[in-house]
Amino acid sequence: MARAINSEIKAGRGSPHGGIFLDIASRRTPEYIRKRLPSMYHQFKELADVDITAEPMEIGPTCHYVMGGVEVDPDSAAARGSIEGLFAAGEVSGGMHGSNRLGGNSLSDLLVFGRRRAGVGAAEYATKIGERPKVAQSDVDEAVTEALAPFTRDSGENPFALQAELQQNMNDLVGLIRTADELEQAIKRLQELAARVHNAAATGGRAYNPSWHLALDLRNMLLVSECAAKAALMRQESRGGHTRDDFPKMDPVWRKVNLICKLDESGVQVVKQDIPEIPTRLLDLFEIDELHKYMTDEELTRHRDGGSLSDTTAASEGGAVNGVRRETARLARRRRGW
Amino acid sequence: MSEEIERLSYDVVVVGAGGAGLSAAIAARQAGKRVAIVCKSLFGKAHTVMAEGGAAAAMGNVNPNDNWEVHFRDTMRGGKFLNHWRMAEVHAKEAPDRIWELETYGALFDRTPEGKISQRNFGGHEYPRLAHVGDRTGLELIRTMQQKIVSLQQEDKRDHGSYESHIRVFAEATITRLLTDGNKIAGVFGYQRKTGEFFCLDAPAVVLAAGGIGKSFKVTSNSWEYTGDGHAMALLAGATLINMECIQFHPTGMVWPPSVRGILVTESVRGDGGVLKNSEGKRFMFNYVPEVFKAVRDHRGRGRPLVRGPGQQPASPGAAAP
Amino acid sequence: MGYDAKLRVWRGDDEGGELKDFTVEVNEGEVVLDVIHRLQATQAPDLAVRWNCKAGKCGSCSAEVNGRPRLMCMTRMNTFTEQETVTVTPLRTFPVVRDLVTDVSFNYEKALEMPAFQPPAELKPGEYRMAQVDVERSQEFRKCIECFLCQNTCHVVRDHDENKPAFSGPRMFIRAAELDMHPLDAAENRKEFAQESQGLGMCNITKCCTEVCPEGIHITDNAIIPMKERVVDRKYDPLVWLGSKIFKRAGA
Numbered sequence: 074m075a076r077a078i079n080s081e082i083k084a085g086r087g088s089p090h091g092g093i094f095l096d097i098a099s100r101r102t103p104e105y106i107r108k109r110l111p112s113m114y115h116q117f118k119e120l121a122d123v124d125i126t127a128e129p130m131e132i133g134p135t136c137h138y139v140m141g142g143v144e145v146d147p148d149s150a151a152a153r154g155s156i157e158g159l160f161a162a163g164e165v166s167g168g169m170h171g172s173n174r175l176g177g178n179s180l181s182d183l184l185v186f187g188r189r190r191a192g193v194g195a196a197e198y199a200t201k202i203g204e205r206p207k208v209a210q211s212d213v214d215e216a217v218t219e220a221l222a223p224f225t226r227d228s229g230e231n232p233f234a235l236q237a238e239l240q241q242n243m244n245d246l247v248g249l250i251r252t253a254d255e256l257e258q259a260i261k262r263l264q265e266l267a268a269r270v271h272n273a274a275a276t277g278g279r280a281y282n283p284s285w286h287l288a289l290d291l292r293n294m295l296l297v298s299e300c301a302a303k304a305a306l307m308r309q310e311s312r313g314g315h316t317r318d319d320f321p322k323m324d325p326v327w328r329k330v331n332l333i334c335k336l337d338e339s340g341v342q343v344v345k346q347d348i349p350e351i352p353t354r355l356l357d358l359f360e361i362d363e364l365h366k367y368m369t370d371e372e373l374t375r376h377r378d379g380g381s382l383s384d385t386t387a388a389s390e391g392g393a394v395n396g397v398r399r400e401t402a403r404l405a406r407r408r409r410g411w
Numbered sequence: 412m413s414e415e416i417e418r419l420s421y422d423v424v425v426v427g428a429g430g431a432g433l434s435a436a437i438a439a440r441q442a443g444k445r446v447a448i449v450c451k452s453l454f455g456k457a458h459t460v461m462a463e464g465g466a467a468a469a470m471g472n473v474n475p476n477d478n479w480e481v482h483f484r485d486t487m488r489g490g491k492f493l494n495h496w497r498m499a500e501v502h503a504k505e506a507p508d509r510i511w512e513l514e515t516y517g518a519l520f521d522r523t524p525e526g527k528i529s530q531r532n533f534g535g536h537e538y539p540r541l542a543h544v545g546d547r548t549g550l551e552l553i554r555t556m557q558q559k560i561v562s563l564q565q566e567d568k569r570d571h572g573s574y575e576s577h578i579r580v581f582a583e584a585t586i587t588r589l590l591t592d593g594n595k596i597a598g599v600f601g602y603q604r605k606t607g608e609f610f611c612l613d614a615p616a617v618v619l620a621a622g623g624i625g626k627s628f629k630v631t632s633n634s635w636e637y638t639g640d641g642h643a644m645a646l647l648a649g650a651t652l653i654n655m656e657c658i659q660f661h662p663t664g665m666v667w668p669p670s671v672r673g674i675l676v677t678e679s680v681r682g683d684g685g686v687l688k689n690s691e692g693k694r695f696m697f698n699y700v701p702e703v704f705k706a707v708r709d710h711r712g713r714g715r716p717l718v719r720g721p722g723q724q725p726a727s728p729g730a731a732a733p
Numbered sequence: 734m735g736y737d738a739k740l741r742v743w744r745g746d747d748e749g750g751e752l753k754d755f756t757v758e759v760n761e762g763e764v765v766l767d768v769i770h771r772l773q774a775t776q777a778p779d780l781a782v783r784w785n786c787k788a789g790k791c792g793s794c795s796a797e798v799n800g801r802p803r804l805m806c807m808t809r810m811n812t813f814t815e816q817e818t819v820t821v822t823p824l825r826t827f828p829v830v831r832d833l834v835t836d837v838s839f840n841y842e843k844a845l846e847m848p849a850f851q852p853p854a855e856l857k858p859g860e861y862r863m864a865q866v867d868v869e870r871s872q873e874f875r876k877c878i879e880c881f882l883c884q885n886t887c888h889v890v891r892d893h894d895e896n897k898p899a900f901s902g903p904r905m906f907i908r909a910a911e912l913d914m915h916p917l918d919a920a921e922n923r924k925e926f927a928q929e930s931q932g933l934g935m936c937n938i939t940k941c942c943t944e945v946c947p948e949g950i951h952i953t954d955n956a957i958i959p960m961k962e963r964v965v966d967r968k969y970d971p972l973v974w975l976g977s978k979i980f981k982r983a984g985a
Contacts, residue, residue, distance in 0.1 A: 075662040077696055078687065086689035091629075092666035093695075095676060097685035109683045113676070120789070121670040121762035122811055125680075129688065132676055135664025136628035140490070141655035143619060143645045147497035150618075155649035158596030158616050159589065163431025164623040165641035167653040169498040171490020174659055175535040177467035178486060178502070180552060183430030183459065184466065184509035185502050187620060191431070192423075192438025195616040199422040199444055202615045206592030208418075213611055216588045216600040217414060220609065233774035240629035248628070249660040277779025279607020280746065281831040284778030286604065289587055290626075290638040296646060297624040297639030297655070304656035313491045314657040328492055334652040341646070351496040358480050359487075367492040453783070454841060455879055456791045470859075511858035517850030517915065519868045519875060526862035547876060550790065554875060562849030574845055582841075605830050634785045668762030670809070674788060 075134065075316070079250040082133065091244075092133030098126055134249035140174055140314055141301070142167035144333065149194035150186055154335065158198060158206070162191035172313025223288035229274025232287040239266055239294060247302045252318045256306040263299050270295050299341045300334040307332055307343050325369045353377070417610040421447040421579075424599050424614040426586050426641060429457030430549070432620030433556035434509075439618070440563055440578050447612050448560075449581040449601060451636045455557045458622055458634050462549030464533055465541025468506035472527040477538040479503040489535045493654065510542050516562075518555040520544055584610070586640065589617060589648040596648070619645055624658075630666050632673040735760045738768060738810065739818040742780070746831045752820065759810050765821065766794050766805035769833070781832035789947060792880030796833050797822045802882040802945045824885040825892070840881050843901040847908055848926060851919040867916040874911035874956060876948045877904065883942035883952060889935050900932035903942035903952045909933075910956035913963075924964045933960060 081093050088094055097106055103126035107114050110125070117123040123130065143161035144153040145168065152159040163183045170178060223229065246259035270292065275285035310324040311317050331346045353375050356364070361378040373379045423439040425432045428450030439446045450457070469482040482503035487494055510528065514520070520542050521529040530539040544551040564574040571577070586601035590611070598613040621641025625633025642652055663678075665671040681687075689695045738759040741752045757772050766784060773780045785793040787806045794805040799813075799820050813819050827835035853861075883903040889896050906927060913923035927933040938961075940953045950956075 074687070074696070075660070077698075078662055081689045081695050086691060086693075086695070088667070088690060090667035094688040094690075095663060095680060095685050096688050097680055097683065100684045100686060106683075110677075110680065113680070116674070117665075117671055120674070120764065120807065120809070121668050122809055123668065123671065123762055130665060130676060130680075131667040132663045133630055133666040134660045134662055135666075135673055135675060136625045136631040136633065136658060137661045137664075137675070138659040139623045139625070139655070140657035140659065141653060142623075142642060144651045144653040147495055147501055152619075152645055152650040154645075154651040155594055156591065156596065156645075157594055159619065159645065159648060159650055160435070160616065161619040161641065161645065161650075162435055163427070163429060163620045165427070165431075165619050165621045165645075167655070168495035169502060170657075171487070171492060171494030171499075172654065172657045173489050173491060175467065175486060175489035175533070176464050177533045177536060177541040178489070180430060180459070180462050180466035180548060181468050181506040181509065182502060183552070184434050184513070185505045186498075187431035187434025188438040188509060188512075189505055190501070191618045191620070192425075192435035193442060195423045195435065195618050196439040196442035196444045199439075199614075199616040200442075202595075205613070205615050206595040206597035208590045208597045208611060208613050209592070212588075212590050213416065213600060216590070216611075217416070217609060220587050220600075220602060231774075231778065233778065236626075237629075237774075239627060243627050244629035249662065275778070279602075281604055281781035281834050282607065282779045283773060283781065285607070286585065289585070290640070293639045293643035294624070294627045296643040298627045300642070300646070300652055300655040301624070301627075301658060304654075308656050312493060312657075313489075314659045323491060331493070331653050332656060334646065334655050336646045336649075348493070349495060349497070351492075355483065355496055355500065358484055452785050452791075452793060453837065453879075456785050456793050458786070460790050460878070461786055461788070508858065511861075514861045515852045515858050517852075517912070517918070519863075519872050519915070522863055522865040522868060524865075526864055529865075544872065544875070547790075550878065551875060554877075558844075558849060561845055561847070564845060565849060605834075605836070634787065634791070636785065668760060669767045670762055670764040670787075670806070 075249050076318070078133065079248070087133075088131040090131055092131040094129040095132045096129035098124075098128055103127070134244075136244075136248075138174055138179065139164060139301075140167065140170040140172060141304070144168065146194075148190065149197070150190035151194055151198070158202070160191040160195045160198075162186040172315060174314075220289060223273055223275035223285055224279075226272055226274040229272045230269055232273040232275070232284055232291055235266065235270055235273055235291060236287060236294070239263075239291070239298060242266070243298055243301075247298070247305060250316050250318050251305050253306060256302055259302045260299070260306065263295065263302060267295055296336075296341065300343075303341055303343045304332040304334060307345075323366070325367060325372075328367055329369070329372070414609065417608070418613065419447070419610070420613045421445050422614060423447075423616045423618060424449065424612050425618045425620060426599065426644075427457070427620035427622060428452075428454060428580070428582075429459040429620060429622055430552050430556065432457075432618070433553070433560060435618045435620055436578060437556060437559055437563065440560075444577075446578050447581060447614070448578065449584050449586055449599070449612075451585050451604075451640075452583065454580050454582045455553055457553055458636060459553050460547075460550040461632065461634070462552075463546040465531060465543030465548045466506070466510060466552065467533070467536060467540045468510045468542055469503060469538075469540060470507045470510065470528060470530065470542070471538075472523055473530040473539040477540060481537050482506070482540065485536050493657070513552065513555050516555050516559040518544075518551055520551070581610070586644065589644050591648060594649065630664055630673055632661070632664060632675060736815045738813075738815065740768060740772065741818050741820040742769070742772070742833070743822040744777075744780070744832050745829065747829055750829070750832075752822075754818075761811075763810050764806055765796075765798055765803070765808040765810060765819065768810060768819075769805060769821065781830070781834045783834045790878060792878030792947075795824055795880045795882050795885065797824060797885075802886045804880055804882070804947050807947055824881070826885040826887075826890055827881075837881050839897060840879070840884055840902070840904060843905050843931075844908070846901070846930070847905055848912075848920060848923075850912060850915065853917050853919045856917070861917060863916045870914040870955070871911040873950055874907040876950055877907060878948060879904065880947060882945040882947065886941045886945045887936075888939065888941065889932075896932070896935065900935050901930075903936075903957070905931055906933060906936070906960065907950060907952055907956040910960050913960065924960055927960055928964045933957070933964070936961075
């Protein structure tokens, strides 16, 4: 369905505001709709005076949640990379939800990784660090200069207009369904926008000034957009919250790969990194025929059913070492001509 | 710089006051640390309040067959196995304790007939698993933790003479930079929205709990705060980001009028007879049906025929080692 | 159809300000907050407005629209005629920060004084058992999104700053009621605290708070009046007080 909606919009057959129509009004009686969808009927009526019993709705793909985020150590929630003392939890962290989050798992994610992991992890780190790192005055001065810059750009651009352009770009080109052409276009446009974002101007004073706030936020929005677009271009498959029209299938080889974004002088770099290997005890919670969908044959040799009879028996007696099992399984599979 | 900047010192600074930030702040304070919480909105107004469905935790209150292993499986399937297995495992194992903990802070979840926390079904979860409070579960989480923080501040007032001796909330304040000393975190720099004045918090440990990036997209269910601050500042400080290509889109959110833009339309509209039409008034889904079938076939095609050795028993999930 | 609306918005800070007139485009189905945002994006980039979810769930965008305390995201423009001038001003009960943003710290200070939930000592996490019918009474009050419209409209403090130290306001009364009715709260003096320290007695039940509540919480009928009644009970009849606590435990 998502793909069909996307294709219609891109083919120019969308609704006036870039969506398509969802019509129940012409198909069911007002009484039926009000009875079946009471809260929706009332919500749209109250918020927008949209009467879903009388007119079609204009709907389209809506950005809801980002699975990606700060790469963390699963047990301490400490951020990976070249920095120490940084922790992350909740939507800003990545890895927990893989390529697609289940509804309900985000609230529990906040609790588990916020409390047990990040809060405790940060406290433990603060205890054992010994001498406290020092903030350099020059860094503070630099931060002040950066923060005040939007006030110094007399002929700068309206940050609200820049934000709208950025949002349109991401919506059109890095949205629900992606293609290499569009992603390349998006990255190019983001680079053009970057220069203009550096020229975003705030008008007025410093007290509660939304134009200033937005001018500063744009730096962040631009960076994360670049990450999303570049990583989306690199992953040549479709999986969960990443759908490529030019690579419509899920590919077990790509499952073994995490895409990591880091920043250097030339901007956002995306590199491939091996995904941590799932231990056999957890792999064995699944039926092997389900796992074929996700994993390569080689990986599945570690599954309880991934090898020969003797190998499975040995495992159940607790006498097999993983490496031995793997080798036995590999040989067994070769014998069967897999 | 001639400007006078307020400088304060903490053990842990938490950036963000949604569910994750407040959880982290509570834990760090309970570990005896002096904690600053910095949030862009007023205290208690985080995006977490938008979460309606519930919080998934395999407590087994409604179906006793539920346990962490089943929850783990569902999470991995949902994430198409791109999840970090250890995070999914820790999450599934610890979620029930975290929900029960909220009850000791005063949370009031909906109940089962036996008086336990009720759990509801939700897409992708094998058993009824979501602890909920009507359709305002996120609000209940935020309010509960907000009030727990107040109670900790009351203890601090009693024991140390000040509400803010161990937890101070910097509401309506934005962090613009993480400050470092070599490769170590040294503090944060930001401004107060109200006055526009800058402040600097020295701290050896910073917890980012700054939420998502939805505001980079035109149509989003996310609030204005979701400008990717945490993601971007982590990158700038030398941290790495993972899976940034994976973004959840709901195919049917309202795009117009603006007052409802981003509000999600449930699947049940189509179940109840709603149809999709293009600007020509045509039901375009018919054109795509063959594609859909093809997609399903391709999907199945990747599975291999099950080959078992002689005498091998079909495995059941129950037989799996814990 | 779109039209040009006449908007009058208060602009200024704690030192003073004035109503400014604007003409802003309005489209079908829009709410006041949409129009304020358009004004901000096209004519007044530094217009201060507090908002967050834009879906009536967070309680940030409280203001007075044509003098009535409202959430801007929940006030449709088509509730006004196209000729009508729509006036948007900040909440009157709280000090202005800038434009439509007020300093609502009064409410957070009162919250700090409110004794917290006291968990039952004899129960471990996971052992809590409560009946749905019992939690529902408190759940009604926990729907509160802290928009502070009730605090703003309450005449005890609206235009009466002198009452603020002794009066916590409707938001805190429903918090007191919520804890009082919580089946497992171990604290036993919620009503007395409300009466003696929160200024419950100053409320004379004009129901203004209930009328403005966007969540439809029956603040007066379900929280304030029962609290007032029970304060009277307890003051005169210790057995009633004791009985109510024992009954509550047994039924929990």
